[in-house]
Amino acid sequence: MCAVVRSPFVFMFSRIVFSASPLFSQPSNLPWDGTPRQPQSRVKVGLTNGRILDLAMARIASRISQLTGEGALAVFARAKELERQGRSIIHLELGEPDFHPAAPVVDALRGAVAAGRDRYVSPRGIPALRQAIADYLKQTRRLRVAPEDVLVAPGCKMALSLAMLALIEPGDEVLYPDPGFPIYPSFTRGLGATAVPFFLEEKNQFQPDIAEIAAKISSRTKVLIFNSPNNPTGTVFSDAALAQIAELAIKHDLWILSDEIYARILFGERYKSIWALPGMAERTVIIDGFSKSFAMTGWRLGYAVAPRHVIDAMDLLVLNTFTCAAEFTQVAAIEALRDSTDAVNAMVTEYRKRRDLFVDALNRIPGFRCQPPAGAFYAWVNIGDTGLTAEELATLLLEETGVAAIAGAAFGAAGKNYLRFSLVSAGNLLEEALERIERVSVRWRAAVSR
Ligand SMILES: Cc1ncc(COP(=O)(O)O)c(C=O)c1O
Numbered sequence: 001m002c003a004v005v006r007s008p009f010v011f012m013f014s015r016i017v018f019s020a021s022p023l024f025s026q027p028s029n030l031p032w033d034g035t036p037r038q039p040q041s042r043v044k045v046g047l048t049n050g051r052i053l054d055l056a057m058a059r060i061a062s063r064i065s066q067l068t069g070e071g072a073l074a075v076f077a078r079a080k081e082l083e084r085q086g087r088s089i090i091h092l093e094l095g096e097p098d099f100h101p102a103a104p105v106v107d108a109l110r111g112a113v114a115a116g117r118d119r120y121v122s123p124r125g126i127p128a129l130r131q132a133i134a135d136y137l138k139q140t141r142r143l144r145v146a147p148e149d150v151l152v153a154p155g156c157k158m159a160l161s162l163a164m165l166a167l168i169e170p171g172d173e174v175l176y177p178d179p180g181f182p183i184y185p186s187f188t189r190g191l192g193a194t195a196v197p198f199f200l201e202e203k204n205q206f207q208p209d210i211a212e213i214a215a216k217i218s219s220r221t222k223v224l225i226f227n228s229p230n231n232p233t234g235t236v237f238s239d240a241a242l243a244q245i246a247e248l249a250i251k252h253d254l255w256i257l258s259d260e261i262y263a264r265i266l267f268g269e270r271y272k273s274i275w276a277l278p279g280m281a282e283r284t285v286i287i288d289g290f291s292k293s294f295a296m297t298g299w300r301l302g303y304a305v306a307p308r309h310v311i312d313a314m315d316l317l318v319l320n321t322f323t324c325a326a327e328f329t330q331v332a333a334i335e336a337l338r339d340s341t342d343a344v345n346a347m348v349t350e351y352r353k354r355r356d357l358f359v360d361a362l363n364r365i366p367g368f369r370c371q372p373p374a375g376a377f378y379a380w381v382n383i384g385d386t387g388l389t390a391e392e393l394a395t396l397l398l399e400e401t402g403v404a405a406i407a408g409a410a411f412g413a414a415g416k417n418y419l420r421f422s423l424v425s426a427g428n429l430l431e432e433a434l435e436r437i438e439r440v441s442v443r444w445r446a447a448v449s450r
Contacts, residue, residue: 066189070182071410075394079404090433092421093404095231095378099295099350101336102343108335112328121327123318124311125152125303129330133303136337137286141263141273143305151311153318154325156261156289156302161187163285163304164223166313167255168193172222175213178412179232179380181259184225185412196221199414202382205371206235210244217252224249227259229266232411232420233380234373239272246277256284261302262376264293264344267352275305282307292376293344294336299329351377354423354430361434362421365441366448377423380408384417387447394419396443401436 075093083089100106112118124130130147137143153159160183168174170192176184178197185195198213200206208226224245228237237245249256256274263271275284289302304314318324358379359372367386370379383393390407397403397419408415423430 063190063192066186068182068186072406075398075404075406079398082398082402087402089398089402089404090425090429090436091404092423092425092430092433093406094424095292095422096297096424097292097295097347097377098424098426099343099347101294101296101299101332102339102341104338104340105294105296105332105336109328109332112331117327117331119327121324121330123324124315125150125325126327126330129334130303132334132337133305137305141271141276143273143276143286145275145305149305149308149311150303151306151314151318152301152303152325152330154300154302154322156259156287156291157183158300158322159289159302159304160257160259160287162314162317163257163287163306163310164188164191165317166310167223167257167285169222171220173218173220175216175221175224177208177226177230179230179408179415179418180225180412181227181231182411193222194220197412197414200230200233200235201414202369202371206230206233206380207238208241208245210241210248213245214248217248217254221252221254223255223257225257225259227261229262229373229375231262231376232378232406232408232415232418234376234378236266236268236271236374242272242274243277246274246280249283250279254283256280258284258286260286260288261292263288265348265351265377266375267348267355267372268374285310290333290336294333294339295343295347296333296336299332301325301329301333351423354427355379357427358421358423358430358434362437365434365438366445367441379421379423381419381421382417383419385448386444388444390415390417390419393444396440397437401440403433403436 072093072095079089079091079093127147129152130150133150134145134147137145151159151162153162164187168188168191172193173196174188174193175196175198176188178199185197188195196216198208198216200208213224226237226245229235245256248254258274260271260273263273273286274280275286286305287302290296290299291302304311306314354377355372359370362368362370362379362381367383369382369385373379383390386393388396390409394405394407397405406420408418408420411420425433
């Protein structure tokens with residue numbers, strides 16, 4: 001999950017002049033705990049073995065100081081430590097499905113390796129997979145995408161960062177959702193651009209406020225990123241919001257980065273992509289992949305759909321960095337898209353059950369308030385009425401009850417009063433987590449009834 005920090009391409013683009021003048025004391029490749037970084041005169045970088053290196057001494061490029069990690073990993077590390085001490089932990093912190101890929105996908109991988117499908121292949125992906133992705137998007141999203149407009153990458157994050165590298169210049173402004181996936185502002189800053197948040201607020205059912213977005217567009221705004229269904233709120237952007245964002249994009253000549261990684265994990269009607277709206281195919285990059293919908297997180301496979309000249313630029317970036325995604329995972333991914341055992345629908349049915357169970361019960365816990373997510377597999381819970389901060393509550397839940405969740409500030413300033421629970425554990429574990437939370441809630445009940 002921290003791959004961005006280690007990715008070689010971050011170091012490669014000497015042409016890009018980063019505006020990274022403020023130097024920060026917080027180790028920059030450790031998971032970010034949500035604390036704003038303070039300017040300091042020396043930069044330190046954390047190593048995975050715990051040693052801290054002085055950036056100036058280590059001769060690390062200053063752009064690295066602009067990057068942050070993911071809060072989920074810090075909680076995961078602590079939860080694992082408690083587990084090693086013999087504590088029982090219910091993991092609701094990471095966005096990693098507890099399912100594994102369907103059997104035919106695993107068989108296809110074995111077959112591909114046995115057949116010697118382990119060679120260098122085309123940087124933009126093997127033609128059969130790009131064709132399969134085009135067919136899949138037609139079938140599931142009614143998109144008429146040509147295989148030439150598809151590029152395969154090792155993971156959605158890599159597809160996203162390639163698109164950002166291809167489109168964003170130092171000095172540009174990039175609009176992104178807050179709360180949202182923390183890599184959007186991090187990587188934007190790493191590219192020397194300014195990350196400008198637009199807020200998804202509970203009073204608007206976490207839908208974007210189009211007037212706010214319009215007011216934040218300047219002559220420097222180049223890209224608007226959004227993610228629907230959104231991580232962490234689970235919001236599916238309404239048709240009206242998509243149409244209005246499209247209108248703004250055309251009016252101000254913006255690129256749209258539409259992160260559709262949760263498009264299949266939907267509890268309502270069929271997914272609508274902004275790509276399909278009039279005039280949008282030429283200014284939209286879709287990011288999607290196999291990690292969530294097909295439970296293939298560790299396989300590292302994602303893709304982008306974009307206008308051909310953007311795909312050509314990304315292709316050059318691939319050539320200059322990782323050369324290609326592994327051939328055998330690409331072969332197996334065709335089987336995943338075929339979904340011969342209907343595994344995706346089975347998973348979504350299970351996520352829906354978990355959502356109903358967990359959200360209903362959370363809303364009965366004093367001080368908690370949670371709107372049922374329309375997609376993805378997260379519960380985004382307002383805990384403001386408990387009288388505790390989200391950090392205090394997350395610590396209490398983990399240390400005293402063994403329930404791991406993430407304090408919302410990890411997803412941006414608007415997450416200050418929220419906790420994110422991932423619904424990636426089976427129903428019986430969710431019930432156990434609810435019992436534990438219920439038990440410890442005596443601590444804040446007095447504050448709620450006041
Ligand atoms: C919104 C969003 N985009 C992208 C990613 C990264 O996906 P991948 O693991 O395929 O790189 C995640 C993973 O949590 C995510 O939540």
